[in-house]
Amino acid sequence: MCGIAGLLSFEADAARWRATIDRSIALVARRGPDDVGAWGDDACLLGFRRLAVLDLTPAGHQPMLDPSGRFALVCNGEIYNFRELRAELRRDGVCFRSTGDAEVALHALIRWGPDALRRFDGMFALAFYDSASRRLLLARDHVGMKPLYYLRVARGLVFGSQYDQILAHPWARASALRRDALGLFLRFDQIPAPYAVHDDAAMLEPGAWLAVDAAGRTERGRFHDFPRDREPDLRGDDALEAVESAVAAAVRRHVVSDVPLGTFLSGGVDSPLVAALARETLGTSIPAFTLATGDPATDESTDAAAYARAIGLAHTVRRIDDGEVLALVTEAHDACAEPFADYSILPTLAISRLARERVTVMLSGDGGDELFWGYADRSASVLRIARHFREPRLLRAVRHVASARDDWGLLHRTIGDVYCTHHGSVRRRTLRAALPELPPLPDDYTAFDYDDWDEGRTARWMRWLEVRMHLPRILMKVDRASMHHALEVRMPLLDREVVDVASRVDWATCLDASSGIGKRPLRHALARHVPHQTTAKRGFTVPIDAWFRGPLRALFEDAVLGRAEICGVPLGRRALRAMHGEHQRGAASHGWLFWRLLSLALWAERHGRPTTT
Incomplete structure (x- = not known):
């Protein structure tokens, strides 16, 4: 687990940017405190900070070159099936100098090109360079557990694990803030891939690769895409057994480590299941950490x-x-160089700091909710609506009325509108009062475009949206918080095998819409290890409403209520002051909105620029 940086010049002057890339590498020192390296030619520079987890010897140093010196790799993450890939490559005549996974990834890419990415079961963001063709390949794992940003301008391309690495490069100086990207953040607390908050910048999408050569020629591809509407072929007991087998196999892959390993432990279902399987696999107790x-x-x-x-x-x-x-709060804005407003990053930072005192690698239960309909309340409510509005006359009447309204939570034209309500967290009426000139969404943003009322297709679409929309927010939070403390977090429930099996499972096997209980395959597996399990859905959160009446009150008043705009977006000052008064009296709770605005204001002071386009 590490941090990467690099540059591809279209002007054959990469050497002049060496000091800039060195500074970029320094920005990710917290992600990789164990080693630092850099390599380059006249077209490409690669930089690396290492958190040593596998093969702690100098043989694991990066950037990693093949024996001929033609190919170079920097890779942030872990390839969990590297042993199987190593054996296959050895049969093809490859000789290895190290015992870790990075050299396996290097030779796999040399041998198979971008097709190697389909073979990787892991979490990674990588840059692979061929000095003969002067071609740089960037790639990101199948669900986006590891981040990878890039900026492309006329002179070349610069990339990094953190967004501040992009902003620190001189090529970014002419890039203005994007209003439509701010529109995404102000509605959904994040800016999902492929978007970024500045012109010319982007985040590489999960399961995607981008190849660029020194002449500027570009090629794009995908090696994984979670299905939007795959007809299920696993139901009932067959599904339960398939999921349990896949999760157990994933945990066996994820506990391989040359450094101490522990686990996060919640009061839910997912992390206890991962912890129980890890304990069973290792045959010994492991440290577990919980925040109160x-x-x-x-x-x-x-x-x-x-x-x-x-x-x-x-x-x-x-x-x-x-x-x-x-x-x-200060630590959160040190850790996040992009606008981000999931306040559960605060407890994640605290628990990561605690865990790092004893271990270097942690197991997590992230991904179970998104893959197995764990957000049961919103899934069940939307399915009830879908069932109710399959009556065509009633549907036409609702659409006629809703088309003339712009309200959040009362009337919706489509199921997509309904689910957008759930993901926005703040009523549209409240949001527009606070932000009367709320920026639009990008023209090509279509995540919530869904106009079907069939129950099965709707359930599958909701799960697809959770993976595409909500999971990236969770993964961003975990990566930024854990890597701020040089802690590697592994997520067995997002293993390629588990994801593929989950995509085949029928929704009714996972979700009991009448009781509002989801993740039934995971609950079934956990029942083999514990006598009792919880059913309440709390999430990893903090009392944010109470904090805005206490320790965050003065900061919010100073950073938000005292200004007329944030990042060029005007604030509804009178409405915000009224909301603030309601919140302090306990007449209403606006903690989520307040944290969103406070996060953007603090980001703007640290990283943002005042102009918008």
Whole structure:
């Protein structure tokens, strides 16, 4: 687990940018404290910071070159099936100098080109360069667990693991803020790939690759795309067994490490299942870490402790209190160089710091909710609407009325509109009062374009949207928070095999719409390891509403209420002050909106630019 940086010049003057790339590498020092390296020719520069996890010897150093010196690689992440790939490459005559996965990725790309990416089961962002053809290949894992940003201008392309690496390059100086990207953030708390907040910049999409040569010729491709509407062929007991087998195999791959390993432990289902399988695979207790908030609505520590006893884990609980909130907010904006407003990054930072005191690698249960209909309340409610509005006359009447309205949560023209409501978290009426000139979405943004009322297709589309829309936010949070503390987080539930099996499972096997309980295959697997499991859905969160009445109140008043605009977007100052008063009196709760605005204001002070396009 590491940080990468690099540049491809279209003017054969890469050497002049060496100091710039060195500074870019320094920006990701926290991601890779164990080693640093750089390599280049007249067209390309590659830089690397290493967090040593596999093959701790100098043989694991990057940038990694093949014996001929023609090919070079920097790779952030882990390839979990590297042993199988190594054996295949050895049979083809490849001799290896290291015992880690990076050299396997290098020779796989030499041998198979972009087709090698289909063979990788892992989390990664990589840059692979062929000095003979002067061709640079960028690629990102199948669900986007590792980040990769790039900026392309007339003079070349620059890339990195963090967005501040892009902003720090002189080529970015002419790039203005994109209003439509701000429109995404102000609605959904993130700017999902392929978008970025500045002109000429982008985030490479999950499961995608981009190849550019020194003449500027470009080729794009995909090696993985989660299906939007795959007809299921796994149901009932067959599905339960297939999922359990895939998850167990994934955990066996994910526990391979040359450094100490532990696990996050929530009071839910996903991380306890991963922890139980890891304990079973390793045959020994491993450290488990849980965060406590002291707030009954958000604190999972009691349930987590019960799981730890049942599984046999060495459990540590850390309490987060009001006195450290401001420090965590500062840390969050140190860790996030792009606009990002999922406030669960605050507890993720705290638990990552705690875990790093004892281990270097952590297992997580992320991905279970998105793959197995774990957001049961919103899934079940939308399916009920789909069932209800299959009556054509009623549907036409609703669309006629809704077409003349712009309300959030009352009338919707399509199921896509309904689900957009759930993902926006703030009512449209409230959002437009706070931001009367709310920027539009990008013209090509179509994630919520869905106009079907069939129950099965709707369930599959919702799961596809969770993977495409919500999962990237979770992964961004985990990557930024954990790597800020040089902690590698592995996610067995997002293993390629698990993802492929999940895409084949029928929704009704996973979600009981009447009881509002999802993830039934994971619950079935967990039941083999613990006598009792929870059904409440709390999520990894903090009492953000209470914090805006306490430790965050003065910061919000100073950073948001005291200004007329943020990033060129005017604020509805009178409406915001009224909301602030309601919130302080307890007459309403606007914590989510307040955190979104505060996050953007703090980002603008640290990273943003005042102009917009």
